[in-house]
Amino acid sequence: MRGLHHLWGGTREGIVKAIDLLRRSLSLDQERTATLAALAWGLVMAPPLGANMSADAASEAVGLARRAVEQDSGDAFAHAVYGFTLFGPAGDNDQGRIHASEAARLNPSSAFAWGVLGMIDSMGGDYANALACLHRSLVLSPEDSMLHMWMTGLTASYFALGQYEEGVAWARKSVRHNPSNGTGHRMLAANLVGVGRLEEAREVTRVRDAAQKTTIRDLRAMRFFKQHEALERYLSAQQIAGVAD
Incomplete structure (x- = not known):
């Protein structure tokens, strides 16, 4: 919960704190879908916010998000995050959009799901x-x-x-x-x-x-x-x- 507070703050310092806290959380429970997806999102958002990340952070984010979806195929947040990591860091545009669309289908009231789908289409040309x-x-x-x-x-x-x-x-x-x-x-x-x-x-x-x-x-x-x-x-x-x- 502390990690999420910093994750959604949208600052360079906050995202670094969020990643640290989420890693610690994941070390205590490696099977928690929400933590896997949140950490993946933090790793993707860090560079645009000016935080220095390791060279393999993008691929790590894809792997974490994939694990989250595999863990719970009905989790809209996990699908949205996985879709974004596939579209952005991995460059798999079509598959990324499929997962973002699935997130919106699973939870039509999720502003996050629609936001991610919109971002993918904004970057992708639709x-x-x-x-x-x-x-x-x-x-x-x-x-x-x-x-x-x-x-x-x-x-x-x-x-x-x-x-x-x-x-x-x-x-x-x-x-x-x-x-x-x-x-x-x-x-x-x-x-x-x-x-x-x-x-x-x-x-x-x-x-x-x-x-x-x-x-x-x-x-x-x-x-x-x-x-x-x-x-x-x-x-x-x-x-x-x-x-x-």
Whole structure:
């Protein structure tokens, strides 16, 4: 329970504490589905929040999430986490979406399940469905600690669709909800470039670089957008906003 408190806080320091506590919890009960899935989620979320992880953290997250699903095939949270780890770190887009969809089927009232499905579609290119899923997540849990992430998915989808004003609005909400959300800042800068507000975009980059500097190479490796055109447009906007090569 202490680990979950830090896990959902969405900060670099908190995620590190969460991972430590969840590892200790797992050492006491290696068969607990919720702990397996929560630790997997923490390992996936650590890099975007600026926490240093070992090189095998991503593959460890996939393995933990797989164990969680194998342990309880009816656990929506486990399916959602497994879907995200497959889609992101493992690059198995189709299988990741299958598990995220199963999570939403198992628990249609889960804001987390719909949020993860929306994020997968936002990164994968089904932007219309991403918007529907993410807005549904916000309605289901309007005070959720994960709002900043779902809002990042919205701003990314609006960027990909070329609806930059909408993207700016949702990005501002995202970083206001969680100032530690690095991707939210990067998406804000990209959408500001899209609407031609270049000085504002460069100021966002300067502020973000002071807290956590990422390069174009880093952003390309993250592959937030799986579609080539959207990714290249995003990276171009980041260069214009002052992100170093």
